Amino acid sequence: MDKEYFLELEEKTIVYVHFKTEKGYVTEFVVKLLSAFEGEWHEILRYDSGHGCPHKDILNTDGKVTRKIWYDFLDNGQALTMAIKDIKDNFEFYKERYQKWLKEY
Template sequence: MQEIEYLIYLTAESTDRLRVYAQKEKGEILKFVVQYEAMISGEWQPIVRYDTAHGFAHKDIMRPKGEAIKQPLFIETYNLAFTFATLDLKANWMQYRDNFEKGFKK
């Protein structure tokens, strides 16, 4: 079994990043986490997380007070879900951050 883990910084200021973790065997992803995190008020805040906890692929949209909105992914394989998660977070992280910060100010 192979484990991969790395960070992808999304800004030159290093204030937004993806935390990526996966376990693979023979090219198949067995479990994964792809989490978008933002530096807000001097702390790394999880904003959106895709993972396979609880035995299924899903998306957690975090709220500033700690609650999460869970959305199942109806994607055929963990490999495809992992790719989708990475592409979605790279494309939409600014909107996710904006939505989180709007809730943070309430």
């Protein structure tokens, strides 16, 4: 079963959540922090289950992965829950850091 939704954290800042379940277990997921700067949407960071293991990708202003953090001690369901909580709790930090990077380039 596929599920997809958006959470609005504040004006122009949202979380995109997509996951698949099979027999009650999360088999795949993606959670993205997206924010609009000067009218353009940017993907700031992403959690996903690609490469066979849950991980977080920190993205630069070109959308390229600058750092990958692996969570091989979590299953996909645990990682999905953690990803949503982390972004809700820390989006202001992630957003400010990204805005700083935008000014540098």
